[in-house]
Amino acid sequence: MAVAKMRKVTIFAYEELGESIFETLRDLEVLHVSKSESYDLSEYKDEEETEVDEAKYNEKLSQLSVIKSYFERYTTIKKSFIDMFTGAKPQMSYEDFQRVIASYDVSEIFSKVQLHEKRLREIDKETEQLKQRMEILTPWVDLDIPIPEIRPTRACDMQLAVVPSNSLNQVSKDDPLELVHHRVIWQEHGNSGVWLVALLDQEPSLSAVVSALGGVTVNLGREAAEYSGTGLVRDVLENIDKALTDLSGEREAILAEDAEMAQNLMDILALIDYYLDKRNLFEIHQEVAKTRFTLVIEGYAREKEIDKLRKGLSVYKDIEIVDEEPGQDDDVPVLLENNALVRPFEFVTNIYGYPQYHEMDPTPFLAPFFWVFFAMCLGDAVYGVILSIFSIVFLRTQKLEDDKLIKLLGYCGVSTVFAGALMGSWLGDLPKTFLEGTAFERFASRIAILDPVNDPITLLVVSLGLGILHIWVGVIVKMIGTIRTGAVVDGILDHGSWVVFLPGLIFWAVSQMGMIKSSIPLYIMIAGAVGIMWSGARSQKNILMKPISAIGGFYSILSYFSDTLSYARILALGLASAIIGVVVNMVCALIVDMVPGVGWVFVPVILIVGHLFNLLINALGSFIHSGRLQYVEFFSKFFEGGGTPFRPLRRVRKNVWVVE
């Protein structure tokens, strides 16, 4: 039905054309390459060059990823908030893409980046060291003796020291230290930097004097060594300052160059895609069956696109393409094909998985139910309008790889308008709260035939009724599916009996309540029950056990019952969104009452924020729970799934989208 017809394609070609053929196939985007099963040519395989090539691509990719993360420090590809949800990728024209591939030397940029990175680290380290030296030297700026001269002479010992300021006073007064000449260079925080001179052979020695004063000697030699010049502290400082300026200049230059290079981040992203694509083709090339000189590519293509494939490959003369009907045992990839109305609902199916190739596509069956369930769960006309408008605007303004979800929301928005109107919910009970007595309010209340808040039982019955219908359709689909595989008797007896029995049971129950006066439902139910008993007995070989199996056939009625109850969630979710809407309106009304006059100012804010919140959280809930009803209650009746999705060979588009 709606699973696209596939042809099994086998391409025989010369191995030397392999790379080019795969590139053509990639651009055609029609062939799903599958692992070769029919041809085992592994003994002829040529192992030599493969590793080398793969390593080459991997090296380029790892270099590119280093470049990418380096560039991303300077710039990012700006993504709008919306794009974070859609996963939209930046675009690039095909010409630009070709130019980038042709002109870029990845290794060159990589070594440049590495060099820059290393140099920047060095600059940071050097700057840090220089700053430390500066900090040490700065206090001594007034010292007018060149640093290299501060060292013991033949007769004198000369040193710099930092001593506590108060101990300094003792030096002049106390007798034994009078032999030491000192000059205070700086004073700060109770410490003093002093220059001390004493005779070499005196007792106590200069060092001992310093430690007796509670100070430490200072050696500036290391700090000054590299920036000698005159050797004066102030000149050394000047030199350091100059060196710092040079370093920061160099740094600025590197950063500026990098920032300019980083403008090409897009190119790097494109290159990453390019090499990913190369590697992907290479890997597939390695996987297919081949000998040293020949190549066999196996895969599947849509029946419709076989001509496109043949035409695309017609540029190669020495090539043989065979297409045939896939066999029963082939793992044929699955592509869903539905008309424009149903296609968005494939999104729901795909969350669960893909049908097997020989199975029916459940999408057309679940579509109307999902459409209705979502609407009843959200159940507000204005929310529906908002969803639809959002969907239209989004589709107009955004380029999407996969627009199914957005279209689905748009469709469900339409049904939500209907459901909301039927339940009399327009932004909750807004018409009643603020538009009492207007024509719109009268109109809204006239078309409202269901009231989830005041009369939930009716809605509960409607929900469960839809649930029974849903399950019943599931059983019918199962019956048709079984008959299609050829097991006509199985289909009719095992599933057809339930198809007859279930409505019989329901209408019989209704007639028992006195709403219908007819005994037809009873006969239908009995007919179905007989069928169920027959199908139960049929499977049992032992003649004595047959009656028990016949009764046992009714066991699944329990699961039908609990499945049906699960649809009560439609009412619950509908109530939740309706009541939260009411709460928002009520808060508005309260504000207007509490703050007379000015209260109206807050109303729009509360209305918009409150209802938007309600819409978002309940749209999420409605979507998920409507989905769940399909997967658990509906699919369990007939659907197996587990098919392989059809993924034709195509360009890798991880980072950028190349447009022709």
Add this chain to the structure above:
Amino acid sequence: MFEGMIGKWVLIGCVFLFGMLIMGLFFGPLLGGNVLALMGAGLAVALGGIGSIVAVGATGEKAAGMTAENPENFGRLLPLQALPGTQGIYGFLVGFLALVKIGAFAGGMELSIAQGWQVFFACVPVSVTCLISALYQGKVCLSGMDIVAKKPEESGKSLILPAMVETYAVLGLLASVLMIMFAVKI
């Protein structure tokens, strides 16, 4: 870490519930029916809220870490974080309905002790189911985030698994709403 804490939060919920029950039992006549009803409304909001706070907090933490790793996943992670948030809303909803029922917005009314208890017990199903289901749904969401990390194209599936847990919160909500609307006689 969060997984180990679920028991603790459930315990805290039970303390809330039994604390209010005992308070009502002993001081009910002193407090009056209105207070009993308000305790029920408060219980629904508080327990649903606790469950959602803890679960949304834990899922948000993981989502933030994963977004730091790969910002592209943000859009896929956000719904997973929001999922266990609905229980708090269900709790609030029932609390609000209880307030409407006792006429809090229409000038108020004097409830008898029995009527107060009716409202209180009508609030219990949603309180308990929301607290526990939010915590466990959070757990499933945390695991679902691994699907997003490892197979981003399959992330739709990660949304359906937590919905199974939410079913029981929805049923609790439905039970409480129906009780308040139809079973409570005021």
